[in-house]
Amino acid sequence: MQAYISSTLKNQLEANQLGDFDHLWNYRGDWFESPNQGRGGWSGVNRLVLEMPDGGQLGLFLKRQQNYIRRTFLHPFSGVATFSCEYKTISHLQNHGVPVPTLVFFDQKSSTEGAQAILMTEELLGYRSADRVAAEVLLNPAYTRRQKQAVITCAAKAVRSLHEARVQHRALHSKHLLVNMVNPDAPKAVIIDFEKARIKLFPLSRTRRDLATLNRDIGGLSRTTRLYFFKQYLGIEKLGFWSKVLCRLVISRSRKPKRQRQQEVAV
Numbered sequence: 001m002q003a004y005i006s007s008t009l010k011n012q013l014e015a016n017q018l019g020d021f022d023h024l025w026n027y028r029g030d031w032f033e034s035p036n037q038g039r040g041g042w043s044g045v046n047r048l049v050l051e052m053p054d055g056g057q058l059g060l061f062l063k064r065q066q067n068y069i070r071r072t073f074l075h076p077f078s079g080v081a082t083f084s085c086e087y088k089t090i091s092h093l094q095n096h097g098v099p100v101p102t103l104v105f106f107d108q109k110s111s112t113e114g115a116q117a118i119l120m121t122e123e124l125l126g127y128r129s130a131d132r133v134a135a136e137v138l139l140n141p142a143y144t145r146r147q148k149q150a151v152i153t154c155a156a157k158a159v160r161s162l163h164e165a166r167v168q169h170r171a172l173h174s175k176h177l178l179v180n181m182v183n184p185d186a187p188k189a190v191i192i193d194f195e196k197a198r199i200k201l202f203p204l205s206r207t208r209r210d211l212a213t214l215n216r217d218i219g220g221l222s223r224t225t226r227l228y229f230f231k232q233y234l235g236i237e238k239l240g241f242w243s244k245v246l247c248r249l250v251i252s253r254s255r256k257p258k259r260q261r262q263q264e265v266a267v
Contacts, residue, residue: 001084003107004091009050009058013105016050021107024062024118032061041067041114043082047123059123060104067114070195081108081117082195089167089194090121096165099158099190124190126182130155131174131218137181139220147184152225155179156232158189159214163206170196172210174217207233207246212253 005019013019018027027046035044043065050058069079087106094100101121108117128136137143137151155177162169169176169191180188200206211233215226227239230250234243 001087001108004087004103004105006102006104009104012050012052018048018050021109021118024105024120025064025116027062036068039068039070039082041065041069043068048120059125061101061121061123063119063121064116066116068117069115081115083117083119084108085197086194087119089197093162093165093167093191093194096161098161098165098167099188100194101190101192124178124180124192126180127178127188127190128181129175130177130179130214133179133181134174134218134221137184138225143184147187148225149228150185151179151181151187152229153232154187154189156229158191159210160233160235162191163203163210166199166201166206167194168198168200168206169194169210169213170198172213174214177214204246204249208249208253211250215250216254 003021005013010019017023027048029046029048031044032047033045035042043063046062046064048060048062050060052058063083065081065083068082070082070085071079072085083106087103090100090103094103101124103121105118105120108115110116133151138148158177159172171193172191176191176193178190178192180190211230227247230243230247231237231239234246236243239247
């Protein structure tokens, strides 16, 4: 797969000696997220600060992994780096207008130590996880009903756009759906972390799994609030026969024990 570097940040990355695979791979700094050990390798995240020509700064998230492999239909034995899958998914979603992090850099290479991959994106300033926003905004009487509805609508539309692009997130926890409340009357939502994402041709499979995960992950919300999210996701004002069936399927899956959900996925 061809390497990628942001055309708008290329010169500045190179000026900061961050414009190629070797410099980024050898970067030394504190881990933003300690490396995960698994899949036969490791994967970790650093936060960088890029000095800009105007004197400002731009936060970047540098994700590096080694021998962190995912088996795919085309590579059932050798597998591919999960960042390779995530890069392709983010590129696909950007082309479909889905709110996702801005890509800065991607590349991968083989070394004597194994398969190595790098994925770098711009930091999302002012964004908070959906569960935090639910607790701090939706359950807060200081916000108006219209502002609360705006939050729910922007989050629901973000998930809808993800599924309209035929992508199933497969791990749509509240920490992966972020909301920006800088302007309470016009909130924005972004979806992150696509290492497990897959193209799914059947809408039911996309909706049922992802909405069930999100419904289960965010606590404290009323039935009315959850129903409003569901209707905004579908783009309808009133539930019909099929939308009621879908709603029951989502609720049913969200209530199932983890082991039973995993068995369904395996099948």
